[in-house]
Amino acid sequence: MAANKPKGQNSLALHKVIMVGSGGVGKSALTLQFMYDEFVEDYEPTKADSYRKKVVLDGEEVQIDILDTAGQEDYAAIRDNYFRSGEGFLCVFSITEMESFAATADFREQILRVKEDENVPFLLVGNKSDLEDKRQV
Numbered sequence: 695m696a697a698n699k700p701k702g703q704n705s706l707a708l709h710k711v712i713m714v715g716s717g718g719v720g721k722s723a724l725t726l727q728f729m730y731d732e733f734v735e736d737y738e739p740t741k742a743d744s745y746r747k748k749v750v751l752d753g754e755e756v757q758i759d760i761l762d763t764a765g766q767e768d769y770a771a772i773r774d775n776y777f778r779s780g781e782g783f784l785c786v787f788s789i790t791e792m793e794s795f796a797a798t799a800d801f802r803e804q805i806l807r808v809k810e811d812e813n814v815p816f817l818l819v820g821n822k823s824d825l826e827d828k829r830q831v
Contacts, residue, residue, distance in 0.1 A: 717765035
C-alpha cells in the first residue's frame, strides 16, 4: 500500500482501510476487536465510524485509519465517496448468511468501478466462525 504522509518530519505514514459488507455481518465487531481487543455482542447498525491506530507494518510504525461503513442499502449512495478514499478493503461476510457472501461480488464490483484499479488490495473475510452449527457458506 502506498502511504499518505502528512506534512512534518515526524509524521507517521497513514494507510486508509475501508470495511465493507452487508448489514449485520460483523464489520463493527471485527473493527472494535482490532482496535480495543474487546468483543462486542450488541448489534447497532453503523452509519460510518472511523478509527485510527498505530501499528508496525514492514518494520515501520504507521497509522491505520479504518472506516467502518454501513452495510444497509440505504447508504449505498455515499459508498462511492468512501471507496475513493480507501487504499485497501476488507470485505466481510457472515458464514451463517449465504446472501452476505453473494453480496461480496457486488462490493468488489463497486470498488473496482470507483477505483479503476484491478490491483487494489481486497481481502475477503468470513466472519462468525463460532456459529459453525448455523454455517451456510
